[in-house]
Amino acid sequence: MPRTEEQFHEIRERSKTQILNSSLKLFAEKGFKGTSISDIAKDAKISKGLIYNYFESKTAIVEAIYLHLLNEMQRMMEPIYELKDPSEKLQRIVMDTVKYTSENKDYWKLYLNFMLQPSPVKFEEVLNPKFFQKFFLEFEEIFTDAGVKEPKNMAYEFAAILDGMQMHILFMDNLYPLKEIQNYILNKYSKKELKKKK
Amino acid sequence: MPRTEEQFHEIRERSKTQILNSSLKLFAEKGFKGTSISDIAKDAKISKGLIYNYFESKTAIVEAIYLHLLNEMQRMMEPIYELKDPSEKLQRIVMDTVKYTSENKDYWKLYLNFMLQPSPVKFEEVLNPKFFQKFFLEFEEIFTDAGVKEPKNMAYEFAAILDGMQMHILFMDNLYPLKEIQNYILNKYSKKELKKKK
Amino acid sequence: MPRTEEQFHEIRERSKTQILNSSLKLFAEKGFKGTSISDIAKDAKISKGLIYNYFESKTAIVEAIYLHLLNEMQRMMEPIYELKDPSEKLQRIVMDTVKYTSENKDYWKLYLNFMLQPSPVKFEEVLNPKFFQKFFLEFEEIFTDAGVKEPKNMAYEFAAILDGMQMHILFMDNLYPLKEIQNYILNKYSKKELKKKK
Amino acid sequence: MPRTEEQFHEIRERSKTQILNSSLKLFAEKGFKGTSISDIAKDAKISKGLIYNYFESKTAIVEAIYLHLLNEMQRMMEPIYELKDPSEKLQRIVMDTVKYTSENKDYWKLYLNFMLQPSPVKFEEVLNPKFFQKFFLEFEEIFTDAGVKEPKNMAYEFAAILDGMQMHILFMDNLYPLKEIQNYILNKYSKKELKKKK
DNA sequence: CATGAATGAGGTTTCATTCAT
DNA sequence: GATGAATGAAACCTCATTCAT
Structure with missing residues (x-):
């Protein structure tokens, strides 16, 4: 049977x-x-x-993982769009990034790999310079909303901090003072601090 | 003949x-x-x-490149140690990093590769968490010298910004507003701004 | 139940x-x-x-098909032995071959495959040079019966025409002018034409 | 050096x-x-x-062989076009086919293989029903030139005899009475015999 | 110093066959 | 009787490395 x-x-x-x-x-x-x-x-x-x-092939495996990763990123970002306050948005992005990165190191290492080498071709449609720019533009909008003086520069700085932290979390593993740095960064994007930048 | x-x-x-x-x-x-x-x-x-x-082998090539890379990093850092003023030091690090990264993208991409994968073994002695920590400690010293309130956190933030920028320069290529962001960051670590953090 | x-x-x-x-x-x-x-x-x-x-195995399948094919060939030939007149015999062989081939192209393609390659071993006992020779000898007997001058040569020619037609029917599919050629060949082996060869 | x-x-x-x-x-x-x-x-x-x-691949090997084979066929046919007399043409085709087949059995076995199965795709452009038809038409022209009564049917018969002989030569190896049959067929397409078909 | 033909270990992939259910 | 997941041998192919010249 x-x-x-x-x-x-x-x-x-x-x-x-x-x-x-x-x-x-x-x-x-x-x-x-x-x-x-x-x-x-x-x-x-x-x-x-x-x-x-x-x-179907080794490449198909990595593609499946990659698609899963993109979905996860999407899912991570969605609740953020619903937040209204710029400061809250930024802080939430920081928290999610830290949480997500430290809980899924393998995914993010792979993600970096994808960006470094166009091995399994197909991905270029997403992992390309334009894709990044879109992120930066979204960040810029948030800072514009917050009414700061240099929204574009702050957006790029914000993105750099996020990605830099990610790298450090990935490469330093448990040696990275996660909580401490997170709090410091969160404070940097608190309502109070943002007000100073107006 | x-x-x-x-x-x-x-x-x-x-x-x-x-x-x-x-x-x-x-x-x-x-x-x-x-x-x-x-x-x-x-x-x-x-x-x-x-x-x-x-x-001797393919691995020997990559090792040669790697050693060359480390030397270059060393050489880049040396003149910085001779500077006395913390702000000048930080600004110089920023400038050098930007300059070096944008002028030697291949090196840095390879460097990231080295960190992501322990392929040609040997490198672990240098490219390991402790190696990073050393950098962070050096940065921390500079911020301590500058007399800021949270030298450790600022050091980590500084490192994150540097590495984040590097990534963006590498991946966004000419789309990255290099000069603009550099100036913004330089100003962030100017004497005037640092004083505010005391 | x-x-x-x-x-x-x-x-x-x-x-x-x-x-x-x-x-x-x-x-x-x-x-x-x-x-x-x-x-x-x-x-x-x-x-x-x-x-x-x-x-039992993939080979067993092909063997089963092969045996079936041989049986069919046998069954096709049997009624021919009962015919007395040489011309009738030859014409009947032509008709049966044409009919059988065009109605069972797959079988005959496979048959050709069997002859071309000794893949699933076992068949050699039948599909070998001697097997062909036996056919030729049978044809020769018919032509001898018919009293023609060169029975052996005519037998070989007859066999060649049969096998050549088969190939053309298989490879040209509907483009082959089946009826026309069949009639031409049938006439070639009519009593009247055979008499001319005496 | x-x-x-x-x-x-x-x-x-x-x-x-x-x-x-x-x-x-x-x-x-x-x-x-x-x-x-x-x-x-x-x-x-x-x-x-x-x-x-x-x-580049296993397929590339078979393609190379196949192209070589087509060239050889071409080369074999060329001198025939220069002959004027239909009988001579036909006899030459018979002789060349017999010679070529018996001297290059492997090539012709492979050729049959190609026709039986469209494995290494690419070939369909040549080994297809239309390709055969072209041959038949050329034969038909020769018979028309010879002024026989049923040029088309004779062309198909001629082609069948050729291909049938080829098969028998391939499969019966040395048991096939090559010379004898060849002479019989040559005589069949001699000027004298062709005249009888007018 | 310089060449590229040649090797063979190891990688990706296919597929006849087995087996638990 | 019937299913398709699972196995493993063997197929195709790649590539670091060696070597005769």
């Missing part, structure tokens, strides 16, 4: 997740090219062949 | 430099694993075999 | 036939090696696993 | 030929899919890797 549709679905999901988890970890650690299908299979405790039951 | 010692030496240096230049460019573009010896030979317009006359 | 023996038998036969049909089609189209068990399962709208319920 | 351009060229040609020879033999014997790169390397007494120094 064959398994039910449902049982098969569950098995498939479990294996797929297992493959994605191992891949994410290894890609983040050793890069896309530095990770072999064998490595993934070993880590996921399955056979090499099975991977191709779930993904 | 046999060539003189000197001529040999010159040829050697020229070829070696050519190999290093091509390697740097390609590693930065496609990563270490993504670049083949063939690629390098083609770009350097020499034969594959010749590369092994100058370098 | 348990199925009756008969029902089981029927199911078995139906599935088996389905597998054989799909296999024949695909083997003819893409060759034995070029057809995967997956392909067959998909075409037969059953699961890969089920195929192994009916056949 | 490196080898001269010329030396390299010679080495390359030798290896390439070696690979093509082995490939042709094996493809003819076991089919394209049935022959592995390992098989070819072993037969050519070189390493697997080297094959890719000369051909």
Whole structure:
């Protein structure tokens, strides 16, 4: 008697997740090219062949991870758009970034990898200079809303701080004084401090 | 007519430099694993075999580049130590970083690569969390010298801004408003502004 | 309600036939090696696993088809032996060959495949030079019966025409002027024409 | 001191030929899919890797062989166009076909393979029904020139005899009474015999 | 010093076959 | 009887490295 549709679905999901988890970890650690299908299979405790039951190719795996990552970024940003107060928005972005980065280091390492090398082609549509600019423009709007004197410059500074912190969190691991720095930055973008920049 | 010692030496240096230049460019573009010896030979317009006359292995090439990079960083930092005024020091670091990054994008992309992946092993002695911490401590000293209230936090913020800017310069290429942002940051660490933080 | 023996038998036969049909089609189209068990399962709208319920291996499938093919050839030839008149025999062979070929192109393509490559070993006992020779000898006998001057040569010519036509029917598909050529050839082996060769 | 351009060229040609020879033999014997790169390397007494120094892929090898084959066919047909007398033309075609087939069995086996399966795609432009029709039309013209009664039918018969003989030569190897049959067929298309068909 | 042909280990991918359900 | 997930051997292909010249 064959398994039910449902049982098969569950098995498939479990294996797929297992493959994605191992891949994410290894890609983040050793890069896309530095990770072999064998490595993934070993880590996921399955056979090499099975991977191709779930993904068309090694590239397809990294694409799946990448899409997931973009979705997550989207989901992270959404609640922020609903906030009204500029200061709150900025602080929330800082908090989310710190939280997200420290909780998903592998994802972000992979993200950096994606930006550094156009290996699995396809991504350029998103990970390109224009994509960044859009972010900067959104930040600039927030600072404009806040009525500060140099919204554009502050936006770029803000973005630099965010990305710089991310890097430090990724590379320094537990040595990074996360809470302390976060609080310092949060204060920097508090209503009180923003007012001084008007 | 046999060539003189000197001529040999010159040829050697020229070829070696050519190999290093091509390697740097390609590693930065496609990563270490993504670049083949063939690629390098083609770009350097020499034969594959010749590369092994100058370098023991592909790894040896990347190590040479890496050491060169570290030296450059050292050389960049040296004149800074001779400066006395904290503000001048910080401003000089900012200027040098911007200058250096925008003029040597390939180096810095490769540097990021090194940090992201421990491919050609050996580097861990330098590119590790402790290495970063040392930088942060040096920055902290400068801010302490400047007599600001929260030297540690400001040091981390400073480092974040530097690294964040670097990333943006690397990834946004000509779209990045280099001068504008640099000036803004320079002003942020001017004597006048620093005084406000005391 | 348990199925009756008969029902089981029927199911078995139906599935088996389905597998054989799909296999024949695909083997003819893409060759034995070029057809995967997956392909067959998909075409037969059953699961890969089920195929192994009916056949021990991929090779066993092709063997089954092959045996079926030989039987058909046999069955096709039998009524011919009962004919007495040489001309009638030859004409009947021509007609049957044309009919059979155009109605079972897949079988004949596969047959050619078998001859071209000894992939699934076993067949050599039949599809070998000697096997052909036997055919030629039988043809020669017919021509001898007909009393023609060069029975052996005519037998070889006859065989060549048959096999050549087969190839053309297979490869030219509907572009081949089947009826026209058949009539021409039939006339060539009519009593009247054969008499001229005496 | 490196080898001269010329030396390299010679080495390359030798290896390439070696690979093509082995490939042709094996493809003819076991089919394209049935022959592995390992098989070819072993037969050519070189390493697997080297094959890719000369051909981009397994498919590229078969394409090279195929193009060579088409060229040869072309070259074989050319001198025939210069003959004026229809009988001479037909006889020459018969002789060339027999000669060419028996001397290059592997090529023709492969050719049949190509027609049977569209494996390495690309070829359809040539090996298709229309391609055959063109041949038939050319034959028809010759028979029309000869002034026979049914030029089209005779053209198709002629083509069938040619292809049928080819098959028999290929499959019966030395058992085939080559000379005998050839002479019989040659006589069939002699001026004297053709005259009878007017 | 310089060349590129040649090797072979290892990477990606395919697929016949097995097996738990 | 039936399913498709899972395996692993073997296929195609890449590439760092060696070597004869």
